[in-house]
Amino acid sequence: MDIETDKLLEFYRKMVLIREFEERVKFLFLEGIMPGTIHQYQGQEACAVGVCSALKKGDVITTTHRPHGHCIAMGMDIKEMMAELFGRITGCCRGKGGSMHMGDIEKGVVPAIAIVGGGIPVATGLGLAFKMKKQNYVAVCFMGDGATNEGTFHESLNMASIWNLPVVYVVENNFYGASTHVSLVMKVERISERASAYRMPGITIDGNDVLEVYSRSLELVERARAGNGPALLELLTYRITGHSRRDPALYQPQEEKKKAIENEPIKRFTKYLISLGISEATLEQIKDKVRIEIEEAVKFAMDSPYPSPEDTLKDIFV
Amino acid sequence: MDIETDKLLEFYRKMVLIREFEERVKFLFLEGIMPGTIHQYQGQEACAVGVCSALKKGDVITTTHRPHGHCIAMGMDIKEMMAELFGRITGCCRGKGGSMHMGDIEKGVVPAIAIVGGGIPVATGLGLAFKMKKQNYVAVCFMGDGATNEGTFHESLNMASIWNLPVVYVVENNFYGASTHVSLVMKVERISERASAYRMPGITIDGNDVLEVYSRSLELVERARAGNGPALLELLTYRITGHSRRDPALYQPQEEKKKAIENEPIKRFTKYLISLGISEATLEQIKDKVRIEIEEAVKFAMDSPYPSPEDTLKDIFV
Amino acid sequence: MARLTVAEALRQAIKEEMRRDENVYCIGEDIGIPGGWGGAFTVTLGLEKEFPDRIINTPISEAGFFGIALGSSLKGLRPIVDVQYGDFLFCAMDQIANQIAKLRYMSGGKLKTPIVIRAPVGFTGRGAQHSQMMEPFFLCLPGIKIITPATAYDSKGLLKSAVRDDNPVIIFEHKLLYGAKGARSEAGSIDASSEIPEEEYTIPIGKGIIRREGTDVTVIATLLMMHKACEAAEILAREGISIEVIDPRSLVPFDWELVRKSIEKTGRVVIVEESPRRGGIGAEIAATIAEEMIDFLIAPIKRVAAPDTPAPFSPALEKFYVPSIEKIMTAVREVISLSS
C-alpha cells in the first residue's frame, strides 16, 4: 500500500500524542495530583492509530478499561480527556466517567466499558443498528486478549456472524490480562483461530507495525462496510507499562520486556520514516507541538472547575 | 466393538423405559393429573443410554431442562422420579425440584439445571474436583444445540482445556432450541467444530445409533479418565415431541418430522436386534416388564403424600 | 372498545408503537418464528408478518443480546428486549446492571439509551428457576425505570409509555395475568382483561391508582397480588372492614403522593408482595413510610410476602409459598387489632 507522507506523519503524530499523553498522565499520578486509577496504553499505539485511521466519519468504536489510546486515535479532544481524568465539569463525560469511561459519541467513541468483555455485545449492537438503518457505517470493537475468554465474546461473534453485521473485532494481544500470561488461559496459539467457530475470517498480524495494522484494518473495515460481514483481527503487541497505576509488572520477565521495548511501535516507525528520508528535525517538531498541546490540556483541565456536588443527581434519567 | 447380548438387551430396555416413561408422563399431563411443565425426551433415547452406559460408578453427569432420559439412563429410581413429577415427598428431590430439577447425586446425577447453559460450568467444576482429589472419575455434561450459544459454553470448555479436566461435553443436537432451528443461530455446520477454539477433540456422530454413541462415548470417557483431557461429542438426533408440554411444534416441517420418526433410535435398534436373531417376543417381554414398572411408579407416586406446607421452609440452609 | 387480555394488549401496544416509529424493534428468543409461539407467552405472536425485519430472533445468548440492544439504542434504535422468563435476566445481569443502567450517567448525560426490557414473572409450578419475582433485584439498581401493570388496560398504556421513554424501562409481566385464553395460558390464571378504547392512550410511568377505595386499611400491591388484595377487600367488606387497595403500577418512579394520602386517611398499611420478604419491594415501601409518614400510623406496618426460600415445585408447597388471600386478610385483621 502506498501512503502519502502527510498521512504517515499524521500516524506518527497520533502515536506520539498517545505516548506523550500517557507519560504525562503517569507523571501526574505519581505526583499525586490526579485522582482515580488508570490503565495505560504505552507500547500499543500502533494498534489504535492503525485501526482508527481506517475508519470514516460515522463509524464507531467501543473501548475498554484501557481507552486513552483509542480515544486519541479517534480524534477526541485531549483537553476534554485530561479534564475528565481530573474529574472536572469540562471533561468529556462532565467528570462522571473518569479514565475508565472516557468517550465522546460525537467522535465515534462510546464511553469506555471497563467490564472486561462488556463492550463486545455493545459494538455488535452498533453493527446491528447500522444494518437495520441501512447505513454504511462500521463498528470496531477493541478488546484485550483476556476479554476473549469471556462468554460475551462467544455470544457476540456468533450473532454478528449469523446476521452478517458490519463489525470488526480487534483483539490487542499484549500477552497479558492483568498479571496473567495469555498462555495460561487459553490453548490456541493464535486468538484469531477462534474466528472459525463463527465462520468469520480471523487474521493475526504484527500489531506494532502501524502500516500493517492500517492496511489490514482497512481491508476488513471495507469488507464489513460492503456488507460482507464481520471479522476478527488479532494484533500482536505488548504492554510496556504496568497493568494499572501502581503495578510494577514484576511478572513480566526482564528479557521479554527488553525485547518488547526494542520492538515498540514508535521506535520502529521512526526508523521507517527516517529510512524514507524524513528528517529527525521534522519528527522532533511534531513531538514538540504535541507536548505543547498536552501542556495546554493539563492547564485547561486544572483550571476547569469541578462539577458542583448536586450535579451528582443529574444525568441519571433524560 | 463386540457387545454381549445381555448388554444389548439392557440398552434396549433402558431406551424403552425412557420412551414409555415419557409417553406415560405425557398422558398424565394431558389428563390434567400432573402439575408443572415438562420437556420430554422422545426420540433422543440413544443419546442418554449410549453415553451413560459408558460411565462407571462414581462418574457424574449434569443435565438440563430435558432431564428424564438422562436420569433413567443413569439408573435413577423411576418411582422417585414419578413421585417428584407429582410433587410428592417421596420424590427424588422431596417435591422441591419437579421435572426441571430432577436428580440424585447418589446415582451420579446432579439435580438438573434448567437454565440453558447453566450446567456447563457445573460439570466442569465436577471435573476439577476429580482432578484435584486425584479421583479417576469423569464428568459428563449434557447440553442441547441451543446451549452451545451461551457464553458459559465458551468459558467452560476453555477452562476444561487449559486445566486438562476429565469432562466430556455431550451436545445432543436435535436441530431445535425451542422453536428455533439450529441453522438460524449458528453458521458452523458441525457444532463439534467449535472444539478447535479450545484445542480439544470434537467429533460428530449419529446420535440415534445407540451402539455408535456408546462406543465413541466410551472412547472419550476413558480418554478423559486416563488424564488426556476433555472432549466435545456432538450427537445428531431429533426431538420427535414438542419442545414442552403444550407445544405442537408446528415449526418442524412435516417432511423432516416424518423422516426423523423413520430414523428414531428405538425403531432402528429393534431392527438391528432382530437382525441379530433376537426374537420379537423377547423384546415384547421387556416392554411389558417396563410398562408394569411404570405403572407401579405411577401408583407409588399417586399414593405418596404431599410434603407438608411447612416443608417449604426446610432445606434452605444446612 | 374491545375486550383484550394482557397478552393481547401488550401485543397491540408493540404493534402500534412499531407502526408509529420505525426505530422500534423486538429482540429475543423464539420470536418471529412461523409456527412458533411469539416468545414464551405469545406476546409478539405474528408480528413478524407486518415487520419482518424488526423482529429479531436470537440464539440463546442473553448477555449478548441485551448488550446488542444497548449498542443499537446508541444509534437511535428503540429495542424491546425480552427474556422468556424473568429469571434469565440474571444471565444478562452485567449488561443490564453495569452497562444499560449506567451508560448514560457515565457519559455525563450525553447519551440516551431507550431500551424496554420485558420480563415475565410469577410462580407457576415450574420450580425455582422459572418463577422468580425479579423486582427487588432492579429496585436497588439506579438507572432503570420499573413498571408492573396488573391489567390489560394498564399493560397497553404503560408499555407504550415505556417504548416512548428515552430511558431504560423494565416491564414485569405476570404469567398468571397474560390471559386465560389460548394454548399457552397458565393453570391458575386470573382474568385481567380490560376494555381497550379504540383511540390511542398512554399511562404515565410513575402514577399509581386506587383500585378500591376504603377507609380502614391501606393495602399496597402490584401484579397478581393486586388482584388478590382486591379479593381480600371484597371479603373483608362483608365483615365491615373497609380496605383501600393501591396499585402503584410503577415501582421506579413511585407514586408516594398517592400512598401518603391514603395512609393519612387510614392510618394503617399492609404491603403485599409475591417475592420473599427479605429485601423485597415491601421493604422499601415500609421503610419510606416509617421515615416520612410514621406520624399518620396508628398501627405497625405489615408485610405479606413469600418466605425467604427459593420457590419449591410441589403444588402443595407453592400454595403455601405464594401469599394467599387468607394471609392478606389475616394481616389486615392484625393491623386493625394492633391499632393504638
Next chain:
Amino acid sequence: MARLTVAEALRQAIKEEMRRDENVYCIGEDIGIPGGWGGAFTVTLGLEKEFPDRIINTPISEAGFFGIALGSSLKGLRPIVDVQYGDFLFCAMDQIANQIAKLRYMSGGKLKTPIVIRAPVGFTGRGAQHSQMMEPFFLCLPGIKIITPATAYDSKGLLKSAVRDDNPVIIFEHKLLYGAKGARSEAGSIDASSEIPEEEYTIPIGKGIIRREGTDVTVIATLLMMHKACEAAEILAREGISIEVIDPRSLVPFDWELVRKSIEKTGRVVIVEESPRRGGIGAEIAATIAEEMIDFLIAPIKRVAAPDTPAPFSPALEKFYVPSIEKIMTAVREVISLSS
C-alpha cells in the same frame, strides 16, 4: 498478639483454613502469579507457595468459574471464589442466583454447597463500574449467607466461619478497610487493623456487636459506614448526644435481638448505608423495625444513604455521593428533634 490489617487477617484466615482442611481452595483471577498481586487487593498474596495446587488462577470468565466452584463443591471441595471487584458478581449472577443459591433447596436438601464468595466493595474513585456496594442484590436472594466484617479481627473470625459453613456465604470486603499499608492500599483508607490473638478463634455468622454503647440514638452501620458512625458518635458525644453504634457484621442471618434491645433503650434509630437508598439494606432493617419494634420508637426512622444514581467518578461528586460523617450527624440530630 500481632496487629494485622484486614487484608492480612483475611490472608491468615485463608491460610489457616487451607492448612486445616485440604478441601479448601481458592479460585479467581490473578491469584497465585509469582510477581503478581494476590488478587486485586493482595489478600491471597503468596499463598501459592504453600499451596501450589490449591490456588487456581482463572481466565477472565466469571460465570464459568463461579459455576466451576459450585460443581467442585458437590464433590466435597470447599472453594473460596473471588472477584476482583464486587461489581463483577453481575457477570456471574446467573450462576450465583439461579444455581449456587438454589441447588441445595432444589435437591430437597440432599446436597451441600459450601462455597465462599469474596467480593471487594466500596467507592474509591474508580467510577460507576468498580465501586458498587453489592449487598442489596444478595439480601433479596434466599439461599446465601452474607457477612460484612468491618475490622481485621472480625474479618478473620468471620471468614473462618464462612469457610467452615456448609452453605454458600458471601463476604463483602471494603476496599478502604483492607489496610493503609502496602503498594495496593487505597487513597482514603481507614485503619481497621486489630490485634489478632495467637490462638485460633471464629466468630459466629449472625451475631452483631455493639461498637459503642449509648442511650439516645441507635445507629446501625456496617463496613466503612460503621467506622464513620463511630466517628460521628465521638463528635456528638461532645455535644452531649449519646449514640449506640451497632455493627450487625452479618446481614443474613441478621441479629435482630441486638437491634431490638438497643432500640428498646434508645427509641430512635438511624441506619447508615453506603449504597443508594432505594431498596438498600437499610430498607429491610427499617421495614422490620417498623413492623416489629414500632412501639419502641419515639421518632421516625432515618436512613442515611447514597443517592439513587450510579457512582460518579469526580472526587467532587463522590464526596457528595458517599454518606459522610456530617450527614450521619445531621440525621441523628433530626431524629432527636423529631422525637415525640
